[in-house]
Amino acid sequence: MTNSAPVPVLVVTGFLGAGKTTFINRLLSSGERRIAAIVNDFGAINIDVAMIEGQVDTVIGLENGCICCSLQGDLLRALKQVLEHEPEAIVIEASGVSDPRGIVQTLSDPVLWADVRLDCTLSIVDVEDLAETPARFDDPVWRAQLRGSDFAILGKAGDADLSALMLRLGAEFRLRSFDARDALPVDLLFSGQGKAPSPVEGAPIQDAARFVALEWVSGGSLPFTGFQRLMETLAPALYRAKGFVSLVERPGAPVLFQMVGRRATFEPATGRDPGCRLVLIGDRAAFDPEAARARLSDLVERQEA
Numbered sequence: 001m002t003n004s005a006p007v008p009v010l011v012v013t014g015f016l017g018a019g020k021t022t023f024i025n026r027l028l029s030s031g032e033r034r035i036a037a038i039v040n041d042f043g044a045i046n047i048d049v050a051m052i053e054g055q056v057d058t059v060i061g062l063e064n065g066c067i068c069c070s071l072q073g074d075l076l077r078a079l080k081q082v083l084e085h086e087p088e089a090i091v092i093e094a095s096g097v098s099d100p101r102g103i104v105q106t107l108s109d110p111v112l113w114a115d116v117r118l119d120c121t122l123s124i125v126d127v128e129d130l131a132e133t134p135a136r137f138d139d140p141v142w143r144a145q146l147r148g149s150d151f152a153i154l155g156k157a158g159d160a161d162l163s164a165l166m167l168r169l170g171a172e173f174r175l176r177s178f179d180a181r182d183a184l185p186v187d188l189l190f191s192g193q194g195k196a197p198s199p200v201e202g203a204p205i206q207d208a209a210r211f212v213a214l215e216w217v218s219g220g221s222l223p224f225t226g227f228q229r230l231m232e233t234l235a236p237a238l239y240r241a242k243g244f245v246s247l248v249e250r251p252g253a254p255v256l257f258q259m260v261g262r263r264a265t266f267e268p269a270t271g272r273d274p275g276c277r278l279v280l281i282g283d284r285a286a287f288d289p290e291a292a293r294a295r296l297s298d299l300v301e302r303q304e305a
């Protein structure tokens with residue numbers, strides 16, 4: 001495509017809600033380089049693009065699938081598209097259910113060799129989630145993300161001492177870990193060394209069938225307490241919920257709602273259209289998306305009645 005040196009690529013993985021978008025926004029706001037972003041949301045409503053927009057000139061969203069398996073062709077097209085803007089670096093946010101080996105496979109495609117060079121794959125580890133759900137250590141998707149990464153960044157640590165966790169990750173995955181409370185190791189992320197395209201060891205885990213997503217869009221408004229109670233009820237079956245909601249109590253002032261595990265936050269959102277756009281991602285065995293859709297719609301309709 002060009003005669004210049006290949007553009008370095010950083011792949012950011014991490015389980016649903018681990019803190020990938022937050023990390024990328026921090027990287028982008030450091031102003032280190034002109035970075036283009038490619039963002040993959042598992043659901044059909046690309047909330048992450050809205051959360052990264054404004055931080056960066058070029059951001060492309062790939063939605064409703066996973067770039068490690070079903071969206072590999074889309075990833076190739078997105079890379080070609082961002083290269084037209086001549087970025088100094090590209091960051092790819094994988095969906096929370098991606099196995100990075102599938103992404104590395106795509107980046108090893110000979111059609112890209114002259115244009116992009118994979119510099120680093122890292123995994124964001126949610127320390128709070130690990131403390132609350134120790135079984136996460138045995139989750140095949142979580143493990144595949146760490147196995148396929150060069151570094152781990154440990155976030156949501158509060159005031160926890162991370163030395164034991166760092167040792168464990170080092171022993172199990174031969175990974176170096178960084179504490180997200182410290183300065184970003186930008187030089188390591190874009191080391192400039194790149195990696196020779198090489199065959200990926202083992203087939204990527206394609207476990208997307210384990211997860212089910214509800215995308216709910218409504219032009220109406222939700223009552224705060226009723227919505228909060230509903231989310232508390234659904235939380236045990238959900239891995240992640242996020243989106244923009246319009247609340248009856250705050251007309252004309254859209255709110256960004258986020259939930260990881262049982263921890264939910266509401267914060268003011270600027271410049272969004274009125275109404276609600278929500279994504280709920282749950283375990284197929286426990287979460288009934290159509291029942292949740294009916295209950296959300298019912299909350300809105302009761303306000304309108």
Ligand SMILES: Nc1nc2c(ncn2[C@@H]2O[C@H](COP(=O)(O)OP(=O)(O)OP(=O)(O)O)[C@@H](O)[C@H]2O)c(=O)[nH]1
Binds near residue numbers: 095
């Ligand atoms: N306290 C704390 N909260 C964090 C940190 N990083 C992220 N969060 C919160 O965790 C929630 C999820 O963060 P995101 O950055 O959207 O996570 P993500 O991995 O991009 O989520 P998905 O793309 O949905 O998988 C948000 O409410 C963030 O504000 C952190 O280091 N500390």
